[in-house]
Amino acid sequence: MEVILKQDIKKLGEKDDIVTVKPGYGRNYLIPQGYAVLATESAKKVLAENIRQAQFKQEKIKKDALELAGKLEGVKLSIGAKAGESGKIFGSVNSIQIADALKKQGFEVDRRRITFETEPKVVGEYVANLNLHKEVKVQVPFEVVAE
Incomplete structure (x- = not known):
């Protein structure tokens, strides 16, 4: 059967x-x-x-994911966070803040598709991985600055 x-x-x-x-x-x-x-x-x-x-x-x-990936090439974000004198961030930078920063620059990315290689806990430069499609992945550099 x-x-x-x-x-x-x-x-x-x-x-x-x-x-x-x-x-x-x-x-x-x-x-x-x-x-x-x-x-x-x-x-x-x-x-x-x-x-x-x-x-x-x-x-x-x-x-559509490939088109968005092409536009995201060369984009650099700056995320403000409250930090102590040693540069350690109070809390951490999360995917919601990255999604909001991308939205301000005109890119609509779902926050659940954003991951980090290393969790941002200190002021400095990091890389966010955007999984736009199962075959399309983009890395967006961002900088965490003290407010």
Whole structure:
């Protein structure tokens, strides 16, 4: 019996895979639980169309990420933070502050996509890693200055 998986199932396959399973497993478990649908000709055509549309969307997202990455090249940020006499920051600089600084310069980046190589705890220069897409990553240098 052939079924189309609606979600990833360990040791069986990933979402949108067409797999062959024993009839009892398909009828009594996969289909009633909503993990799969019967692989009829019409269902296969719908699956092919959905995959094509998903690829088109992914290409557009990747193209937008590459465009933003090109614009971010050469951008340097300056983040103000309260610091003691030794240069140690009270608290730390976080991804929200980096996202706000990028927004002020006209770049819209989700704060959850920003990571740091080393956590900024002292006044100085650092690098923020922006994961714009699973294949597009950009490093933006920033400087932490005492206010």
